[in-house]
Amino acid sequence: MKTLTRLAVCIAIMIQGQAYSQSGAMVEVRGGEFIPLYGTKTEVPVGNFLMDVYPVTNAEFLEFVEQNPRWRKSQVKQLFADENYLRSWKNDLSLGSDNLPNSPVTNVSWFAAKNYCECQDKRLPSIDEWEYVAMANETSPDARSEKSYNQYILSWYETPNTFKNTVGNTFKNYWGVFDLHGLVWEWTSDFNSVMIGGESRQDSTGDNNLFCGAAAVGATDLMNYAAFMRYAFRGSVKARYSVKNLGFRCVRDIEKSNL
Amino acid sequence: MKNFKHSKKRLACVFFLAALVAGIFTSCDKAVAAKENPELMKVYGESEAEMTSPPMVPRPVGKRAATKLIVNMEVVEKEMEMSDGVSYVYWTFDGTVPGSFIRTRVGDEVEFHLKNHPDSKLPHNIDLHAVTGPGGGAESSFVAPGHEAVFTFKTMNPGLYVYHCATAPVGMHIANGMYGLILVEPEGGLEPVDKEYYVMQGDFYTEGENGERGLQAFSMQKAVDEDADYVVFNGKVGGLTGDNALTAKVGETVRLFVGNGGPNLVSSFHVIGEIFDKVYLEGGAMINENVQTTLIPAGGAAIVEFKVEVPGNLVLVDHSIFRAFNKGALGILKVEGEENEKVFGGKIEEKVYNPGVTATEEATEEVTEDAPVASTSLAQKMERGKQIYTQNCLACHQATGNGIPNAFPPLANSDYLNADVHRAIEVVKFGLSGEIEVNGNVYNSAMPKQNISDEDVANVLTYVYNNWGNNKTEVTAEMVKKAK
Numbered sequence: 191m192k193t194l195t196r197l198a199v200c201i202a203i204m205i206q207g208q209a210y211s212q213s214g215a216m217v218e219v220r221g222g223e224f225i226p227l228y229g230t231k232t233e234v235p236v237g238n239f240l241m242d243v244y245p246v247t248n249a250e251f252l253e254f255v256e257q258n259p260r261w262r263k264s265q266v267k268q269l270f271a272d273e274n275y276l277r278s279w280k281n282d283l284s285l286g287s288d289n290l291p292n293s294p295v296t297n298v299s300w301f302a303a304k305n306y307c308e309c310q311d312k313r314l315p316s317i318d319e320w321e322y323v324a325m326a327n328e329t330s331p332d333a334r335s336e337k338s339y340n341q342y343i344l345s346w347y348e349t350p351n352t353f354k355n356t357v358g359n360t361f362k363n364y365w366g367v368f369d370l371h372g373l374v375w376e377w378t379s380d381f382n383s384v385m386i387g388g389e390s391r392q393d394s395t396g397d398n399n400l401f402c403g404a405a406a407v408g409a410t411d412l413m414n415y416a417a418f419m420r421y422a423f424r425g426s427v428k429a430r431y432s433v434k435n436l437g438f439r440c441v442r443d444i445e446k447s448n449l
Numbered sequence: 450m451k452n453f454k455h456s457k458k459r460l461a462c463v464f465f466l467a468a469l470v471a472g473i474f475t476s477c478d479k480a481v482a483a484k485e486n487p488e489l490m491k492v493y494g495e496s497e498a499e500m501t502s503p504p505m506v507p508r509p510v511g512k513r514a515a516t517k518l519i520v521n522m523e524v525v526e527k528e529m530e531m532s533d534g535v536s537y538v539y540w541t542f543d544g545t546v547p548g549s550f551i552r553t554r555v556g557d558e559v560e561f562h563l564k565n566h567p568d569s570k571l572p573h574n575i576d577l578h579a580v581t582g583p584g585g586g587a588e589s590s591f592v593a594p595g596h597e598a599v600f601t602f603k604t605m606n607p608g609l610y611v612y613h614c615a616t617a618p619v620g621m622h623i624a625n626g627m628y629g630l631i632l633v634e635p636e637g638g639l640e641p642v643d644k645e646y647y648v649m650q651g652d653f654y655t656e657g658e659n660g661e662r663g664l665q666a667f668s669m670q671k672a673v674d675e676d677a678d679y680v681v682f683n684g685k686v687g688g689l690t691g692d693n694a695l696t697a698k699v700g701e702t703v704r705l706f707v708g709n710g711g712p713n714l715v716s717s718f719h720v721i722g723e724i725f726d727k728v729y730l731e732g733g734a735m736i737n738e739n740v741q742t743t744l745i746p747a748g749g750a751a752i753v754e755f756k757v758e759v760p761g762n763l764v765l766v767d768h769s770i771f772r773a774f775n776k777g778a779l780g781i782l783k784v785e786g787e788e789n790e791k792v793f794g795g796k797i798e799e800k801v802y803n804p805g806v807t808a809t810e811e812a813t814e815e816v817t818e819d820a821p822v823a824s825t826s827l828a829q830k831m832e833r834g835k836q837i838y839t840q841n842c843l844a845c846h847q848a849t850g851n852g853i854p855n856a857f858p859p860l861a862n863s864d865y866l867n868a869d870v871h872r873a874i875e876v877v878k879f880g881l882s883g884e885i886e887v888n889g890n891v892y893n894s895a896m897p898k899q900n901i902s903d904e905d906v907a908n909v910l911t912y913v914y915n916n917w918g919n920n921k922t923e924v925t926a927e928m929v930k931k932a933k
Contacts, residue, residue, distance in 0.1 A: 427593045
């Protein structure tokens with residue numbers, strides 16, 4: 191029933207959002223196979239898709255809430271966003287002086303992010319898609335074994351308040367995508383589907399053979415602790431949570447865009 | 450008839466006694482049950498737990514009844530100093546390493562509020578070893594940045610317990626400082642003492658070597674190899690020395706709540722110049738007496754108690770001793786008061802000891818001069834200098850010339866060294882003790898006279914001057930000879 195309601199709301203908003211067709215730059219990511227950190231010893235296939243070059247900015251999200259009043263701070267349903275939703279914005283339609291228009295929007299719930307993408311005729315990336323693109327550095331589609339690449343990610347984790355930076359100031363990766371590392375965490379469509387639960391040493395949900403006894407036993411690369419932290423982060427949030435360090439970007443299926 | 454009456458009386462008596470005994474037994478049973486089964490202990494009232502930063506501990510529980518105790522704790526990720534000029538992004542419980550001390554008693558019903566600061570990059574949780582239940586509460590307390598998790602538990606066993614974060618990657622959360630102690634006092638409380646302190650050891654792993662300046666990143670490789678750069682008390686080098694030293698007065702009894710956060714190393718906890726009168730082994734109920742060094746496992750604790758009889762600085766160390774003098778595991782308990790010569794007489798005299806030689810003959814240790822080489826090239830000098838350095842200087846001044854913070858001054862980029870070569874020659878030749886200032890830091894230690902030839906003094910100093918950003922002075926044997 192809840193799902194139905196949500197669906198109805200989403201569809202309604204989608205219809206309303208047809209007029210709203212502004213879309214940021216996207217680049218094509220050729221699919222392939224890769225072994226993610228968790229859950230499997232075999233390759234996972236990833237299809238071709240288009241991905242936003244940058245995370246969604248404050249300015250873009252402001253435009254979205256202007257056109258979709260139900261996602262304004264004062265009007266959002268508690269079911270879809272907690273009280274941190276757009277917390278740092280001055281009010282419904284003003285970013286205030288603390289937020290640059292060109293900084294990534296954060297403190298947005300998964301529901302809001304999902305609907306934003308839908309209204310652009312896009313969708314949120316899956317974990318596998320996101321991780322697939324994010325394993326690239328400037329020159330290589332899979333830089334996970336490179337020390338400098340891992341150090342870049344880890345030093346970001348140790349740098350506070352990066353969400354205040356503007357988009358496009360990290361590196362342009364192999365696919366032409368910016369800011370997957372170094373700016374903010376990003377929502378994925380299936381963010382909470384796997385992995386690290388509250389008790390990370392003995393996974394509480396699902397199949398212990400597949401997932402992580404000791405948060406490590408099931409992982410394919412025990413030294414990839416940057417990825418551990420991403421999975422742990424995803425495991426800690428719920429769809430209505432709005433977190434200061436968490437933004438999002440959208441993707442689009444290639445077939446769909448060709449229609 | 451008389452008999453009957455008598456027996457009737459007796460019967461009544463027996464009944465009365467039986468009833469009495471039964472009554473005693475039943476009430477006794479209840480008391481025993483409650484004592485042995487904290488689950489059945491009733492809680493009275495509700496209060497917020499007093500939380501203290503290390504090295505302080507909250508007031509003793511004493512004889513208070515079991516209660517509903519509300520514990521508020523906040524996770525904060527922040528940059529703090531690890532050592533002079535070295536900083537690190539710590540993940541903390543309540544902003545300190547170790548986190549706040551939690552003091553409860555057996556039977557308390559704890560309502561735990563774990564808050565993750567909105568600025569945090571990561572989710573966190575807490576596993577309290579004092580919890581009987583899944584994950585020690587970790588699962589129930591897993592919390593995203595900007596959120597608060599609440600869970601409850603009953604303290605079932607008295608003892609001193611470690612708590613720590615258990616979010617993946619678990620080792621890293623612990624290595625970044627997320628640990629602390631929770632004390633569960635027994636019924637009636639611990640025996641009163643004069644001073645109580647909170648000390649917790651931890652090992653840290655940085656990308657740079659010990660003493661390498663600047664913001665240091667966590668090194669997973671070193672952590673996996675268990676190759677710690679720092680082993681410290683209360684989160685940093687000097688966490689319990691200088692202004693942070695613990696204090697007591699002669700005649701006082703001192704109780705240390707000592708924990709070991711790890712993540713990897715076990716501690717051979719020792720206080721130089723004291724014998725522990727009592728050790729609560731592993732923080733449990735068993736008491737050992739007259740102990741010199743007690744082993745504290747990673748993720749374990751001990752309570753040690755002793756009376757301080759004489760004044761002086763007692764040094765807390767991990768007696769795995771290179772950790773103490775080279776990696777930071779040093780603390781001071783400064784004891785003030787009257788000397789007590791019955792306990793410690795101190796130095797009475799010092800005289801010459803020379804077996805086989807008459808005492809009047811001065812033992813002049815002539816160093817055989819190598820046949821003077823007409824002209825030694827700089828490269829040769831450097832090579833020889835490096836050998837001398839490795840043999841004589843490296844232990845204190847380190848391979849990098851960075852010295853050891855608070856103990857041995859740096860030779861790298863040393864203003865003291867570069868300012869005056871003749872002074873430097875004298876230091877190597879004749880030794881130096883007392884206070885000196887090097888690169889803005891004050892050092893007060895002793896460097897012994899180096900028993901090496903003038904040639905080698907020249908070599909080693911040339912090596913030092915031509916390394917690590919120094920001013921490239923070339924020291925000659927003639928210059929060394931002139932030094933008086």
